[in-house]
Amino acid sequence: MVQYPTARLDASFAALSDATRRGVLEQLGRADASITDLAEKFHMTLTGMKKHVSVLEQAGLVTTEKVGRVRTCKLGPRRLAEETAWIEAYRQLWASRFDELDKVVEELKQKEKADGRKRRG
Incomplete structure (x- = not known):
């Protein structure tokens, strides 16, 4: 960072x-x-x-x-550029983490769906 x-x-x-x-x-x-x-x-x-x-x-x-x-x-002359950049870096970090979490949740849903089909078949 x-x-x-x-x-x-x-x-x-x-x-x-x-x-x-x-x-x-x-x-x-x-x-x-x-x-x-x-x-x-x-x-x-x-x-x-x-x-x-x-x-x-x-x-x-x-x-x-x-x-x-x-x-x-x-x-004043400051435009909060550094503060904005700091916030943006953490926004990107959290967005990335949530994207990874979404992938895990989707994989679990797919596995659950597949396991449900195996039990019925």
Whole structure:
């Protein structure tokens, strides 16, 4: 299997493990937003939203820029290519295993059918 940067994957999956943070990413996918706007949208305190944004920022999924008193958030430069590749590698592994299991089940069905014919004959 391909080796992936563990710390980066850990940070990404930790950031994505929270529903609020996934929601923030969805929201920022539509338009940039201030932390205040995000806090209102998700019905939470500014402090709580700042913590969520900080986790996303550390993972490289969000960037922020402060202009005056307003901190604006936007999607970061990362496009989750490594995370997608990691998931795809395991999807392929499991698909292969299920294909093999299907073959075994089919062989057992055929054997069972053949054994049933022998008993009747």
